[in-house]
Amino acid sequence: MALTVDLDLIRKYNVPGPRYTSYPTAVQFTDKFTASQIVDDLKATNTVPRDLSLYFHLPFCETLCWFCGCTTVITKDHTKGGRYIDYLAREIELTLPLLHPESQAVQLHFGGGTPNFFHPDQIRRLGEIIHKHFRFRPGAEMSVELDPRRLTREHVQAFRDMGVTRASFGIQDFNPQVQEAVNRIQPKELSDNAATWIHELGFESLNVDLIYGLPHQTPETFARTIDLALELKPDRFAVFNYAHVPWMKPAQKIVERAVLPTPEVKLEMLKLVIETLTARGFAYIGMDHFARETDELAVAQRARTLQRNFQGYSTRAGSDIYGFGMSSISQTPTHYRQNEKTLEPYYKRLDAGELPWTRACFLTPEDMIRREVIMRLMCDLELDFDRMGGALGIDFRTHFAKEIAAFAAPAADGLVTLSERGIVATESGRLLIRNLAMTFDAYVQSSEKRFSKTI
Numbered sequence: 001m002a003l004t005v006d007l008d009l010i011r012k013y014n015v016p017g018p019r020y021t022s023y024p025t026a027v028q029f030t031d032k033f034t035a036s037q038i039v040d041d042l043k044a045t046n047t048v049p050r051d052l053s054l055y056f057h058l059p060f061c062e063t064l065c066w067f068c069g070c071t072t073v074i075t076k077d078h079t080k081g082g083r084y085i086d087y088l089a090r091e092i093e094l095t096l097p098l099l100h101p102e103s104q105a106v107q108l109h110f111g112g113g114t115p116n117f118f119h120p121d122q123i124r125r126l127g128e129i130i131h132k133h134f135r136f137r138p139g140a141e142m143s144v145e146l147d148p149r150r151l152t153r154e155h156v157q158a159f160r161d162m163g164v165t166r167a168s169f170g171i172q173d174f175n176p177q178v179q180e181a182v183n184r185i186q187p188k189e190l191s192d193n194a195a196t197w198i199h200e201l202g203f204e205s206l207n208v209d210l211i212y213g214l215p216h217q218t219p220e221t222f223a224r225t226i227d228l229a230l231e232l233k234p235d236r237f238a239v240f241n242y243a244h245v246p247w248m249k250p251a252q253k254i255v256e257r258a259v260l261p262t263p264e265v266k267l268e269m270l271k272l273v274i275e276t277l278t279a280r281g282f283a284y285i286g287m288d289h290f291a292r293e294t295d296e297l298a299v300a301q302r303a304r305t306l307q308r309n310f311q312g313y314s315t316r317a318g319s320d321i322y323g324f325g326m327s328s329i330s331q332t333p334t335h336y337r338q339n340e341k342t343l344e345p346y347y348k349r350l351d352a353g354e355l356p357w358t359r360a361c362f363l364t365p366e367d368m369i370r371r372e373v374i375m376r377l378m379c380d381l382e383l384d385f386d387r388m389g390g391a392l393g394i395d396f397r398t399h400f401a402k403e404i405a406a407f408a409a410p411a412a413d414g415l416v417t418l419s420e421r422g423i424v425a426t427e428s429g430r431l432l433i434r435n436l437a438m439t440f441d442a443y444v445q446s447s448e449k450r451f452s453k454t455i
Contacts, residue, residue: 006428007267009413014263017434017444019287020378021310022336023371024443026329029338029359038337038357042098045332049102050320054134055311056088056126057325059113059343062150065184066254067172067214069243071327072113073343081118084325084343089129090350091324096133099322104137107316108164110144116151120158127162141166141316143205148194149186156197167198168207168238173214174225181215181258188228195232205235205295212269213242215258219268226276236297237282237290238312239273241266274431286378286433289313306379313379326356333368336361366442369394374437381433382424403439410436 018025059073060080073080108130118126143166144159156167171191172184179185191208198206208229212222229237244260246252261269274284282290283298289312291297300306300315307317310329321331326346329338337360340346349356363371369392377383385404389396397404404418411418415429416436429436438444 013432013435023374029361033360046100049100052105053107053319053321055323057328058115060117061114067182105134108142114147116155120154123158148190153197160201166205170209172211174228175221177216207236208234210239213266222269240288373440384422
């Protein structure tokens with residue numbers, strides 16, 4: 001069913017806020033921890049077999065896209081890929097003794113950077129290392145992010161041979177003027193080739209990324225980009241609001257030289273995206289994600305098994321995330337940890353025989369309660385007070401009396417229906433689900449200036 005968008009309402013709620021790929025968010029991560037704390041926590045977690053979600057951060061890119069907020073290493077020296085794989089293997093070997101020997105991987109994701117920066121032979125070698133050290137459950141989800149500008153059929157085949165069945169690639173915008181303004185020249189032919197190879201080689205799912213809010217974009221030009229993207233027959237869309245955070249990513253200052261869309265124009269583009277894709281058979285999962293009604297994400301949302309993690313929306317609830325590579329983030333039920341964020345310190349720690357953890361966050365019992373509440377609201381788009389209270393072992397109405405009272409304002413604005421039974425996001429509220437989730441965030445008031453705006 002197609003959604004409509006109230007622009008006045010969105011303007012009112014367009015404030016800085018987290019994306020809630022974790023709770024507490026990365027702002028709460030600290031270097032005030034010891035490695036023994038993490039080791040002890042992992043040993044306690046792994047007294048029984050656990051489902052594992054493996055993430056490999058492959059950071060290299062040949063050029064920098066000026067809008068990019070990812071952690072990357074810019075180089076044209078492809079020999080660096082082989083050395084990096086050596087260190088990934090070393091990190092895996094140091095991690096394995098901390099895991100239960102019967103644990104199985106249910107998910108594998110390669111992110112970047114540009115995973116296809118690596119030569120096909122290097123990709124195959126990495127796949128051999130991973131399959132040597134980890135057991136995968138039948139039907140495990142394996143996915144990769146690709147860059148059509150440096151992609152060959154051999155790259156796609158190498159990932160497919162490894163067992164990868166889901167692929168994602170960025171388009172951002174097909175307009176050449178926009179591409180030039182953000183230093184990402186990608187003629188449509190390259191995206192066509194990438195989609196063709198992905199479909200021909202038997203991948204089960206294709207996701208494409210678009211960004212609205214880039215220089216020179218208008219609703220009319222972005223409508224053309226959406227139409228062209230639909231020709232690629234994707235199963236999912238991720239349509240991101242450009243997060244302009246030059247205080248964190250200095251290269252974004254270059255983007256300011258061009259004409260950025262006004263907030264009103266960005267909202268018109270958001271309206272266009274939602275109304276176009278939902279009219280074309282895509283379910284609006286939430287935030288910036290869309291999936292065909294028959295897609296696993298849409299099915300999981302209807303079954304209330306959807307979750308959010310550092311890769312966005314996911315169908316593998318309850319798995320522990322083990323991130324490998326520089327800057328990668330891992331997650332267990334009781335803590336988050338992040339690796340060294342730059343290459344040489346990452347290598348140096350592994351050379352010393354140490355796991356390269358640099359920041360961590362240990363969750364309090366209250367953090368765990370609020371994490372589950374935020375997760376379920378972000379994924380289910382509603383909260384049943386009795387069901388949530390029973391699952392968490394609390395009297396929900398008493399525990400969150402202040403937060404429930406705070407929903408009176410968004411209820412008056414038509415973002416939620418608020419009853420004695422619970423909270424249900426309306427059609428308009430789904431667009432502002434980050435704002436609704438912020439109500440349960442105990443830290444957000446002290447750190448909101450660190451976040452991009454919610455729309």
